[in-house]
Amino acid sequence: MTNANSPRPTTSTKQVILDSIDDKVAELLERLVGLTDDEYRWEPAGDMWSVRASDGEATVDFDPDRDIEPAPLTTIAWRLWHLASDCLADYTARFNGTPMEETDPSWSLSADEAVQRLATNWSAFRSVLVGFDDWFEELGDGFGPWSRHCVADFAMHASNELVHHGAEIATLRDLYRSFGPAARFSMPLSEAMYSLRAIRRLRPDPIPPADIEAMLDAAIQAPNGGNLQLWHFITVTDRDLIAQFAPLYHEAWWAKRSDSGYTPDTLPDSHASARRLADEIGDVPAIVFFCAIAKGSAAANAIIPAVQNMLLAGRALGIGGTITTLHPTVDKRVHELFEIPDTAQIVYAVPLGYPRGRFGPVTRRPLHEVSSQNRWIRDA
Ligand SMILES: Cc1cc2nc3c(=O)[nH]c(=O)nc-3n(C[C@H](O)[C@H](O)[C@H](O)COP(=O)(O)O)c2cc1C
DSSP: OOOTTSOSSOOOHHHHHHHHHHHHHHHHHHHTTTOOHHHHTOOOSTTOBOEEEETTEEEEOOOSOTTOSSOOOBOHHHHHHIIIIIIIIHHHHHHTTOOOSSOOOBOOSOHHHHHHHHHHHHHHHHHHHHTOSOTTSBOOTTSGGGTTOBHHHHHHHHHHHHHHHHHHHHHHHHHHHHHGGGGGGOSOHHHHHHHOOOOOOBOOSOOOHHHHHHHHHHHTTSOOGGGOOOEEEEEEOOHHHHHHHHHHHHHHHHHHHHHTTOOTTTOOGGGHHHHHHHHHGGGOSEEEEEEESSOSHHHHHTTHHHHHHHHHHHHHHTOEEOOBOOOHHHHHHHHHHTTOOTTOEEEEEEEEEOBSSOOOOOOOOOGGGSOOSSSOOOOO
């Protein structure tokens, strides 16, 4: 039933439709209360379309071919963009005689801002609708395939968009709630494992602290010797500290190469990516130091599953990184820089960030070459 506060009875079709859409918008806005940024960008499946940070801008995934089959799954963020910008703002522009030439993919990474824009853009389009006395006149030129439609058609179309995308958004919210804390990592395990390669080219865009915290929470679920949890994780995002660490990492990386007998002139091409990371690590948005709170290889080894857990969790969030080790030549200075006690050891330094390239398949020898049944059988 339409808005109980709107005077009744009415003989105005326009008023009935407007009241009906107002109700739908109000219901949707109520359904969006408490939407967090995490939930807003939640990707419960692979290859979803969403809004992404790119060089300081936030843009939605988009393909000019609108008839993609099957239509990609989309996040709440993408659906809010579609409703508020792609639909409502576009309709308003059309009626104002300033139709957008191309789809505008710019959007917001903030759930609050997106919801606000939905409300604002509905108000703007509503004002356009209210301004028409005759809702049944043909729209005419400027409306392309809809030229023989009328204002009432457009109003009903907006209503349709709000209802069906609103229902999809509501379903995503219900799913998110039912997944509980693990909702953030619901990418298929197969996809995460098979596309988790070392990501060394990282964007400088900051990672939300809640994402790193969630990744570390996944890390501490890992098996570890005797469940002693001899670990400590230091997340470094301070630009000054990362800048001070960068030359130490560079020095450590080249010290390891030197231990292997390489000089800059003899270094094989296969090291190019790791070498570049040694040059660029000062620009990464975050580095997590995986430390063991005791010395010795047992304590160090016990942290290995945790780092893989963290990287898999990061994969599910679209955050990449790579495991790196340091070198004894820099160990003392890195301890001092991060105030790590002498009783502890740094096991791995893991730079993290959004990939400049894509996640992708790893290159591994076939399983039959590296496995056998019942006894050791191996050609080389
Ligand atoms: C214990 C360990 C230490 C590693 N140390 C480094 C390192 O110091 N620097 C680096 O760039 N990559 C490092 N890596 C990443 C490996 O080089 C990478 O996983 C390997 O080349 C395979 O590449 P992929 O993971 O992209 O398939 C390390 C990986 C492991 C497991």
